[in-house]
Amino acid sequence: ENLFFDVLNCFMFQTSERISHCRLQSNMRILVTGGAGFIGSHLVDRLMGNDKNEVIVADNYFTGSKDNLRKWIGHPRFELIRHDVTEPLLVEVDQIYHLACPASPIFYKYNPVKTIKTNVIGTLNMLGLAKRVGARILLTSTSEVYGDPLVHPQDESYWGNVNPIGVRSCYDEGKRVAETLMFDYHRQHGIEIRIARIFNTYGPRMNIDDGRVVSNFIAQALRYYPLLPSAFNGTAIVDASASALHPCSGEPLTVQAPGTQTRSFCYVSDMVDGLIRLMEGEHTGPINIGNPGEFTMQELAETVKELIDHEVTIVSVENTPDDPRQRKPDITKAKELLGWEPTIKLRDGLPLMEEDFRQRLGIPKK
Numbered sequence: 631e632n633l634f635f636d637v638l639n640c641f642m643f644q645t646s647e648r649i650s651h652c653r654l655q656s657n658m659r660i661l662v663t664g665g666a667g668f669i670g671s672h673l674v675d676r677l678m679g680n681d682k683n684e685v686i687v688a689d690n691y692f693t694g695s696k697d698n699l700r701k702w703i704g705h706p707r708f709e710l711i712r713h714d715v716t717e718p719l720l721v722e723v724d725q726i727y728h729l730a731c732p733a734s735p736i737f738y739k740y741n742p743v744k745t746i747k748t749n750v751i752g753t754l755n756m757l758g759l760a761k762r763v764g765a766r767i768l769l770t771s772t773s774e775v776y777g778d779p780l781v782h783p784q785d786e787s788y789w790g791n792v793n794p795i796g797v798r799s800c801y802d803e804g805k806r807v808a809e810t811l812m813f814d815y816h817r818q819h820g821i822e823i824r825i826a827r828i829f830n831t832y833g834p835r836m837n838i839d840d841g842r843v844v845s846n847f848i849a850q851a852l853r854y855y856p857l858l859p860s861a862f863n864g865t866a867i868v869d870a871s872a873s874a875l876h877p878c879s880g881e882p883l884t885v886q887a888p889g890t891q892t893r894s895f896c897y898v899s900d901m902v903d904g905l906i907r908l909m910e911g912e913h914t915g916p917i918n919i920g921n922p923g924e925f926t927m928q929e930l931a932e933t934v935k936e937l938i939d940h941e942v943t944i945v946s947v948e949n950t951p952d953d954p955r956q957r958k959p960d961i962t963k964a965k966e967l968l969g970w971e972p973t974i975k976l977r978d979g980l981p982l983m984e985e986d987f988r989q990r991l992g993i994p995k996k
């Protein structure tokens with residue numbers, strides 16, 4: 631019996647010593663789930679930039695890609711694990727950024743049952759891991775928890791207006807349960823939690839065909855080539871040199887009806903800064919992280935047209951069910967508690983994304 635307590639004491643002493651040693655040296659071992667995705671890979675770049683951090687990424691590559699992390703593969707402080715968060719994960723870490731979950735409506739609706747499992751079982755597993763190793767865990771929740779909001783702008787005290795049985799529910803109700811789990815583990819087991827409610831984010835590395843509005847409009851504007859009247863018979867033909875550059879020429883910007891619905895777009899570097907401040911700060915949240923600049927989808931299309939190609943056409947297409955009509959974060963809490971606010975305006979961020987998309991699509995500037 632004594633031997634058992636000796637071993638236990640020794641283990642506990644070593645563990646707490648290891649953790650306090652790590653924290654003293656600010657040596658952190660950090661797990662990023664979903665780290666091969668859009669926001670996750672930018673977060674990894676920032677975390678790896680601090681040469682005291684060791685970063686482990688766990689990702690099943692559903693919407694993410696190794697390519698987003700290629701500069702870190704083989705680095706001694708970096709590890710990439712193919713792992714689905716709906717399965718238990720055993721690693722020893724000090725912090726967990728839990729991002730794993732498809733974010734684009736096309737992908738989260740593709741297999742809604744899997745999306746729910748990712749949000750619920752995935753978050754449960756990461757909380758179980760946080761509990762076992764004493765790690766602090768941050769969940770990337772979403773403005774979708776406000777549903778089609780009846781309060782505008784949305785602050786964190788608003789409980790939302792969500793359809794529990796709609797086609798978006800796998801995502802927004804999934805994230806609501808994930809938030810509930812976070813707070814229950816916090817209250818019941820004393821886990822250190824952080825919840826970020828992320829509003830629409832854009833920037834380089836977004837999947838070109840992931841269906842989100844900013845990536846759609848930029849890709850469409852770049853792939854657009856005007857229809858030229860034929861010199862011979864007056865019928866329209868596609869400019870031949872343009873179609874040789876890209877087979878999908880002639881794509882207009884598709885504004886889903888009615889086009890008056892609004893969103894607020896945050897550039898990815900601002901988002902990553904907000905997430906790190908939240909993790910390092912003293913507040914559990916939930917805290918809105920987003921850019922309060924609000925645009926209708928028609929305005930967004932016109933801005934993309936003005937910045938990328940004046941000749942591009944804008945068409946109205948059918949919308950999907952339960953599309954929120956308005957969305958704009960109240961970021962008072964983020965400003966006061968984290969000293970954070972976004973610095974990059976939409977007009978400045980879009981050209982940075984354009985450059986990345988041009989490179990990936992192989993379309994040089996005209």
Ligand code: NAD
Nearest residue numbers: 664666667668669690691692693694714715731733830831
């Ligand atoms: P993304 O789709 O680019 O990244 C998600 C990553 O999670 C991908 O690498 C994907 O392969 C991985 N993943 C998905 N299911 C998984 C599973 N079961 N196990 C392991 N890995 C899994 O999306 P993103 O835009 O980078 O979003 C990251 C997080 O931020 C998500 O939690 C999302 O809900 C949240 N969020 C994003 C936005 C936004 O505008 N981008 C808005 C609100 C919330």
Ligand code: UDP
Nearest residue numbers: 717718719720754755756757758759761762
């Ligand atoms: N879990 C995990 N990694 C760990 C510890 C736990 O993935 O290091 C998973 C575990 O498989 C379980 C979940 O987290 O499904 C919740 O764990 P917890 O200990 O809170 O609950 P219990 O195992 O008692 O149901």
Ligand code: UDP
Nearest residue numbers: 735841842843844846884885886891927953
């Ligand atoms: N949208 C659009 N054209 C597109 C894709 C989306 O007008 O090609 C609209 C969509 O109806 C919604 C808004 O853009 O009102 C944001 O959609 P997205 O899928 O980017 O994100 P979310 O709905 O999750 O905010």
